[in-house]
Every structure is written in structure tokens, then in C-alpha cells.
Amino acid sequence: MIELKNISFSYGKTPLFRDFSATFSPGEICGIIGPNGCGKTTLIRLLSALEIPSAGGLTLDGTPYRAFPQKDLAKQVSLLPQSRNLPAVTVEELLLRGRYPYSRCPSDEDRFFVSQILNQIGLSDFADRDVLTLSGGERQQACLGLLLAQDTPYVLLDEPTTYLDISHRFALFDMLKKLKEQGKSVICVLHDLSMAFRFCDRLLVLESGSLKGCGTPREILKTDVIETVFGVRCLPIPVEGQTEYLFLPR
Amino acid sequence: MNILQKSSTPKCSEHNFFRRHTFLTVCLLAAFLLLLLALSLCFGSVKIDLWKGIGELFAGDTDSADARILLHLRLPRALGALFAGAALAVAGVLIQGVLHNPMAAPNIIGVNSGAGLGAILMISVFPSAVSFLPLAAFCGAVGACACIYALAKRTGADRLTVTLVGIAVGAILNAGINTVKTLFPDSVYDADAFMIGGLSGVTYSRVLPAGILICLALISAFLLARDADILSLGDDTAKTLGLNVTRTRWIFLLLASVLAGAAVSFAGLLGFVGLVVPHICRRFTGQVHRHLLPVSALGGGILVLLCDLLCRILFAPYEIPVGILLSLVGGPFFIVLILSGRKRRD
Numbered sequence: 001m002i003e004l005k006n007i008s009f010s011y012g013k014t015p016l017f018r019d020f021s022a023t024f025s026p027g028e029i030c031g032i033i034g035p036n037g038c039g040k041t042t043l044i045r046l047l048s049a050l051e052i053p054s055a056g057g058l059t060l061d062g063t064p065y066r067a068f069p070q071k072d073l074a075k076q077v078s079l080l081p082q083s084r085n086l087p088a089v090t091v092e093e094l095l096l097r098g099r100y101p102y103s104r105c106p107s108d109e110d111r112f113f114v115s116q117i118l119n120q121i122g123l124s125d126f127a128d129r130d131v132l133t134l135s136g137g138e139r140q141q142a143c144l145g146l147l148l149a150q151d152t153p154y155v156l157l158d159e160p161t162t163y164l165d166i167s168h169r170f171a172l173f174d175m176l177k178k179l180k181e182q183g184k185s186v187i188c189v190l191h192d193l194s195m196a197f198r199f200c201d202r203l204l205v206l207e208s209g210s211l212k213g214c215g216t217p218r219e220i221l222k223t224d225v226i227e228t229v230f231g232v233r234c235l236p237i238p239v240e241g242q243t244e245y246l247f248l249p250r
Numbered sequence: 251m252n253i254l255q256k257s258s259t260p261k262c263s264e265h266n267f268f269r270r271h272t273f274l275t276v277c278l279l280a281a282f283l284l285l286l287l288a289l290s291l292c293f294g295s296v297k298i299d300l301w302k303g304i305g306e307l308f309a310g311d312t313d314s315a316d317a318r319i320l321l322h323l324r325l326p327r328a329l330g331a332l333f334a335g336a337a338l339a340v341a342g343v344l345i346q347g348v349l350h351n352p353m354a355a356p357n358i359i360g361v362n363s364g365a366g367l368g369a370i371l372m373i374s375v376f377p378s379a380v381s382f383l384p385l386a387a388f389c390g391a392v393g394a395c396a397c398i399y400a401l402a403k404r405t406g407a408d409r410l411t412v413t414l415v416g417i418a419v420g421a422i423l424n425a426g427i428n429t430v431k432t433l434f435p436d437s438v439y440d441a442d443a444f445m446i447g448g449l450s451g452v453t454y455s456r457v458l459p460a461g462i463l464i465c466l467a468l469i470s471a472f473l474l475a476r477d478a479d480i481l482s483l484g485d486d487t488a489k490t491l492g493l494n495v496t497r498t499r500w501i502f503l504l505l506a507s508v509l510a511g512a513a514v515s516f517a518g519l520l521g522f523v524g525l526v527v528p529h530i531c532r533r534f535t536g537q538v539h540r541h542l543l544p545v546s547a548l549g550g551g552i553l554v555l556l557c558d559l560l561c562r563i564l565f566a567p568y569e570i571p572v573g574i575l576l577s578l579v580g581g582p583f584f585i586v587l588i589l590s591g592r593k594r595r596d
Contacts, residue, residue, distance in 0.1 A: 048490050074492030085350065085484035087537035097479055101492040104476050130536065150491065 001025050001061060002047060002077075002154060002185070008055035009046060016042055016209040019056070026153060029176055029186040031196040034206035035230060040189040041082065043206070044158050047187065048079040060154075074101035078150040080157040084143055091134075091142050092118065092127040098149025117148045121175065136163040144172070148179075155179055157188035161195060173199040193226075197234070197245040205229055217245070272541040275534065279548040283332070286555045290328040291320060293559060295567040298324070322453075329461060330452035331554040331572070334517040335527075337464045337509040338362075339550025340471055340543055342524025343531075344506040345395075347478050347539070348499050349402060351412055353587060355525035356391075356510040359416025362521070363423035364394025365507075365514035370427050370444065374434035384460045388511035394419060395503045447520035447573025449558055460512040467508040468547055474501065475539035482537050520573050522580020523550050529587065553579075 002024040009017040016039050024030055024047070032040045045051040046058065049065055058065040060076055068076070078098075086094070095117055099110040106114075118124040121141055126134070131142050140163040147155060157176075161169045173195065176186045180201075190196040196203060197217040205213035205225050213225035220226065226234050227250060235246040292300045296319060303316040311317060342355045349359075356362045368390020369383050376382070397419055402412045427445070443450065471478075480493045481502075488495050513520065527549045528542070535541035557579070558572040 045486075050486055050489060070489075070494060071492035074490060077490070079486070079490040081484075081486050084487055085482065087479075087482040088532065089479075089536045089538055093536070093538055097483060097491070100476070100480050146487075 003059045004046070004056065005059070006056035007046065007053045007058070009042065009051060009053045011042075017046075017053070018209065020209065020211065021056075022204060022211060022214070024154070024185050024187050026185045027180060027183050028201040029180050029188070029199060030202045030204065031200035032187065032189045032204045032206065033191075033193060033196050034212075037208075038206040039209040040206055041158055042209075044079065044156050044187070044189055047154075048077055048156050049073055050079075071101045074150065074152075076152050077154045077156065078147050078152040080143055080147045080155075080160055082158045082162065086131050086139060086143075088130060088132050090128050091123055091131055091145070094131050094142055095145045095149045098146040098151075101150065113151070114145075114149055117145050120148065121145050137165060137168050140164055141168070144175070153183070154185045154187070157186070159189050159191060161190070161192055169195060193230070193232075193234075193247050194245050197221075198243075272535065272545070276544055276548065279545065279552065283548055283552050283555070286552060286559065287328055287332070290331065290555055290559050291324045294319075294324065294562045295569065326454050326457050327449050327452050327558070328555065330449045330457045330516055331558045332551040333457065333461045333464045334449070334513040334520055335523055335550035335552065335554030336468060336547040337513040337550070338520060338523035339527035339531075339546040339553075340468060341506040341509040341513075343528045343539070343542055343546050344471060344478070344502045344509075345524070346528060347481055348399070348502045348506070349412055350482075350484070352529065353413045353525075353584075354416065355522070355528075356506065357519065357521040357523075358413065358420070358525060358584070359398050360394045360418075360420030360423050361391050361398075361507065361510045362514050362519050363420045363427065364397075365391035365511040366444070366519050367423050367426045367430070368393075368511065369515050370430050374430050380455055381459050383456065383515040384463050384512045386511075387515040388463075388508050390423075391507035391511040391514070392504065394423060395507050399499070399503060443571055444518040446571045447518040447576065448571030449517055449554075450569065450571070452516055456516040460515050463508055463512040467505050467512070468543075471502075471505050471509075472540070472543050474498075474505075475543055478502065478539040478543075479537070482539075518571075518573065520554070521577050522583065523553060523576060525587075526580050526583050527553055529583075 004020060004022045007017050007020040008015070032043060034040050042051060046053060060068065065073065092114060095114045096106045096110060099106055099113065103110055115124070118127055121144060123141060123145060126138070131139060134142060140160070144160070147157070160172060164172060176188070176199070179186050200217065202214070202216055203220050204211060205220065207229045212229050213220050213223055221234055221236065226232065231250055232247045233250055235248060237244045237246055288300055292298050298316050298320060303320040306314050306317040307321060312321060338356055341361070345354045345356060345359065345361065346352055365387040369387040372379065372383055372386030398412065398416050401415050477493060477498050480488045480491055481495065481498055483491070485495050510524070528546050531542055531546045531549050535545050554572065554576070557575040561572050561575050562569045
């Protein structure tokens with residue numbers, strides 16, 4: 001379990017988080033939602049140790065983050081950032097770089113593991129293709145492959161649906177569900193509220209660095225937090241035995 | 251579920267042949283390099299029969315004209331071209347990787363000028379300490395690198411700004427070189443040739459200490475190729491993959507400074523090798539540094555050897571400094587690079 005205890009963080013003299021606490025458990029998809037500038041990406045960066053809090057601390061299974069050597073932390077927590085530099089390499093080579101925390105030089109075992117990931121995300125036919133020749137959606141898939149190749153129990157994603165069309169979005173969440181079934185903790189920043197309510201087990205609602213709500217989608221809907229934070233109302237609609245969520249202006 | 255079932259059919263990369271057959275590519279380049287090395291030993295203001303010259307050397311006859319030219323003029327010069335080319339090309343790969351900037355190269359962002367200032371100061375103040383020239387050049391190159399890196403980091407500057415800052419730093423350092431030349435006019439032998447970059451005055455005493463440093467730095471860079479791969483993914487991704495980004499950056503900058511400094515210490519301010527060669531090689535190898543670094547080292551050696559050979563035979567019995575021909579090749583290449591980058595942005 002990742003635990004943030006009384007975190008404070010500011011950009012220069014502008015405070016963002018003050019005494020912020022939250023926990024993230026294995027085997028769940030946790031969505032972080034909130035309006036622009038509320039601190040979603042900063043929270044993900046704190047969780048991935050890219051930012052250091054000015055006060056408070058983060059623990060992973062009870063051990064403080066700072067006690068982990070960098071490579072050991074990389075075996076526990078992986079991140080799909082919002083945008084990423086993609087070098088001119090093949091898809092397979094890109095995914096092999098995800099094995100860096102485990103071995104400096106890719107072994108046969110790493111190559112086998114990567115071939116399985118390529119199959120899993122449907123990119124095996126693209127293994128020899130240069131990532132720079134892929135479409136935006138395909139590149140995002142390759143980046144997801146890199147994340148999976150890192151094989152960590154905690155998987156962080158910052159707006160993973162940005163470059164994806166609707167069918168690829170559903171496919172992505174199917175993939176995230178599989179990760180959850182493997183006991184991994186999936187934490188993702190999402191702008192798409194419908195997707196967040198449909199697929200996440202738990203939601204954290206942020207506003208200006210404060211936690212305004214935390215719970216299952218149903219629990220969140222029982223409060224007026226969505227209306228307060230986003231200025232919209234949510235209409236749950238039962239469709240083919242599932243609940244879809246429609247968001248309308250207030 | 252197959253996520254990409256709707257995607258287009260996969261296309262093979264046009265350069266996959268080279269990526270799959272890097273060993274073959276390296277062998278072909280090495281063979282071409284050896285051929286150029288042989289030609290470089292044969293041709294110049296005087297044509298030498300290579301086999302005869304080598305035969306005389308092996309027979310212990312080092313007094314014949316051919317053997318003396320071969321041993322004391324052509325061989326150190328060819329080795330100098332080889333070392334300088336490999337060093338500057340690999341320094342270019344490392345600097346471009348560290349700054350995430352394809353337009354960065356040791357001569358463009360002022361690293362060569364820093365090395366030049368260090369070397370020319372050393373030779374002016376301590377004229378007899380020739381073997382310390384690579385060290386002095388290294389110190390100058392590190393100073394220039396650190397200055398540019400600090401400015402890039404502090405300002406979060408974009409690629410163009412970093413390049414422009416580098417050009418400004420280079421101009422300041424060149425002004426420093428000219429000041430030293432003015433203050434010590436007699437102690438700097440053939441200062442103009444040093445500024446242009448040339449290999450005509452290369453001797454074993456200057457090329458061998460630098461060559462040893464270059465070999466050590468090249469081996470270190472090859473051993474750290476995997477870290478360069480991870481760094482090419484960007485700082486955030488590299489950190490989350492467990493790479494110590496700051497330490498790795500400094501190591502690469504130090505290695506690039508050793509390489510550029512050592513090359514400048516005997517070849518002067520050779521330009522554009524660190525820009526042209528990595529770009530051409532990257533087209534064939536991609537950003538896989540375990541392939542890119544050795545191919546660039548060979549490519550750099552080939553370019554400088556070839557240009558030096560042409561400089562000697564085009565106007566024989568006269569010769570022009572190799573730096574002139576490299577600038578004639580590299581200048582237009584840099585313009586094309588800027589224009590193609592602009593076209594992509596538009």
C-alpha cells in the first residue's frame with residue numbers, strides 16, 4: 001500500500017498541497033479527477049518520486065520512499081507520463097528499455113517477457129517498426145507496453161486516454177482491469193469523467209490541492225462533490241445491465 | 251483483446267537492415283576505414299609504395315626516405331585523423347543526448363572553443379609541457395560544457411535557445427583564444443592552423459597521450475550505452491526507470507569533454523564532425539547507443555581521414571587544413587538541418 005501522510009508541496013512560493021493524506025491499495029483502479037490546475041499531475045509526480053514533498057512523507061508498504069534505492073523503487077512504481085520523448089527505435093527496443101531496473105543489458109528472459117507484452121497489447125506485428133512511424137494512438141500503446149515491461153505492483157498513468165479514440169480507450173481500460181486482477185494497484189489521472197465513473201473502483205476528487213471527496217463512484221454520487229467541484233450534474237443511466245454516467249451542465 | 255486490431259498493416263522501417271545487421275555494418279565501416287588508412291599512408295605531396303615502405307620498416311631500414319615519411323609523418327597524421335574523428339563524433343552523440351538537442355555539437359555550442367582556450371593558454375604559459383595539453387584542453391571543455399548545461403537547466407531553455415547560448419559562449423571563448431594569441435604571439439606556433447583545425451603538424455608526442463585518453467573515454471562511453479538509451483526517453487521516464495539522471499548527465503558531459511579536449515589538443519578546432527556524423531549514423535542505427543556509438547566512432551574516423559586525404563591530394567604538392575574542408579561540408583549540412591527542422595514544425 002502507498003500512503004501519503006500530511007504531505008505539503010508548493011511550486012516556488014505558491015502552495016499546492018497542505019497536510020494532504022491519501023492511501024492507494026493493491027488490486028484496485030483508483031482515478032484522480034478534478035478541474036485543471038487542481039494538482040492531479042503533481043500528485044502523480046509525488047507518487048512516482050519525481051517531486052519531493054516539503055513536509056510529510058510517502059511510504060510504500062510501510063517503508064519510507066527515501067529508504068528505497070532508485071532502482072528498487074523503479075521495481076515497485078512505474079509511470080506513464082502525459083507526454084514522453086520517444087527516440088527513433090523499434091517498438092521491441094523501446095519495450096526492452098522498460099526492463100532497465102532489472103538488468104543493465106537485456107537478457108533472453110527480458111526478450112521473452114517483452115514478446116509476451118507485445119502479444120498482450122497486440123503490437124507483436126509492430127515489433128520491428130520504428131516507433132516514430134506509428135500513429136498517435138499506436139505510440140500511446142507502445143508507451144503502455146513500456147510501462148507493462150517495467151512490471152511493477154503500482155502503475156501510475158497521467159491522462160492515458162489523451163491520444164486514444166473511443167475504441168482504444170475501452171481497450172485500454174480492459175487492459176487496466178487485467179492489471180487489477182493481477183493484484184496491481186492502478187492509479188490514473190483522468191479528465192474523462194464518464195470513463196472514470198465507469199471503470200474506477202475508487203475516485204479521489206481534488207480541488208486546488210485539497211481532497212474534496214474519496215470513495216467508490218456510487219459513494220461520490222451520493223454527495224454533491226461533483227456538482228460543487230466541476231459545476232456539472234451527473235445522470236446515471238442503466239444500459240444493458242451496466243450503469244453509464246452522463247454529465248450535464250448544471 | 252487485440253488493442254490494435256483496427257490498425258494499419260505494419261510497415262518495416264527503411265533502415266531495419268542496418269539495425270538487424272549492425273555487426274555487418276560495423277565490419278564494412280571498419281574495412282573502409284582500413285582502406286582509407288592505407289590510402290592516407292600512400293598519398294600526399296609524395297606518393298609512397300606502401301608495401302615497400304612497410305617492408306623497409308620491418309627490415310629495420312628506418313633511414314630510407316619512404317620509411318621515414320611513413321613512420322614520422324604519415325602514420326601519426328593518419329592516427330591523429332582517426333582519433334580526432336572518432337572522438338569528436340562520439341562527443342557529438344553524447345552532447346546531443348545529454349541536452350536532448352540534435353543541433354548540439356562540440357564545435358557549435360562552444361565545447362571545442364573551451365578546449366582550444368585551455369590548450370592555447372597551457373602552451374602559452376608552459377610551452378614545454380606538451381604532454382599536459384590534453385589535460386588543459388579537457389579542463390577548458392569541461393568549463394564550457396558545465397556553463398552551457400547550467401544555463402540550459404536554469405532557464406529550462408528550448409533547443410534553439412540552448413544552441414544560441416552555446417554559440418554565444420563559443421564566441422566569448424574564441425575571443426579569449428584571440429586575446430591569448432595577441433598577448434603571446436611567439437609562443438603559439440601556427441596559431442591560425444590551430445583555429446582552423448588541421449593535422450599537418452601532428453607528432454607522436456602530441457597524438458599518443460591524447461589517443462590513450464580518447465580510447466579510454468570511448469570504451470567508457472560504449473560501456474554506458476544502455477544508460478544513454480534510458481536518458482533518451484526523457485528525464486521523467488529515465489528517473490522512474492531507476493536511472494540517476496543528474497549523475498549520468500555529468501558523466502556523459504565529462505566523457506564528451508575528455509573526447510573533445512583530447513582531439514582539440516592535437517588537431518585544433520576541427521568543426522562539424524560532431525554534428526554531421528551522429529546525424530548520418532543515427533539514420534541507420536536509430537537511437538540505440540550500443541550501435542550508434544561504435545558506428546559514429548568509425549564514421550567520424552572515416553570522415554576526417556577522407557577529408558584529410560582529399561586536402562592533401564586535391565592541391566598537391568600543396569595542402570589545405572582539413573578544418574576548411576570539414577567546414578565546407580558541415581556548414582551546408584547544418585543549414586539543411588535547421589531548415590528541415592523548421593519544415594517539420596511548420
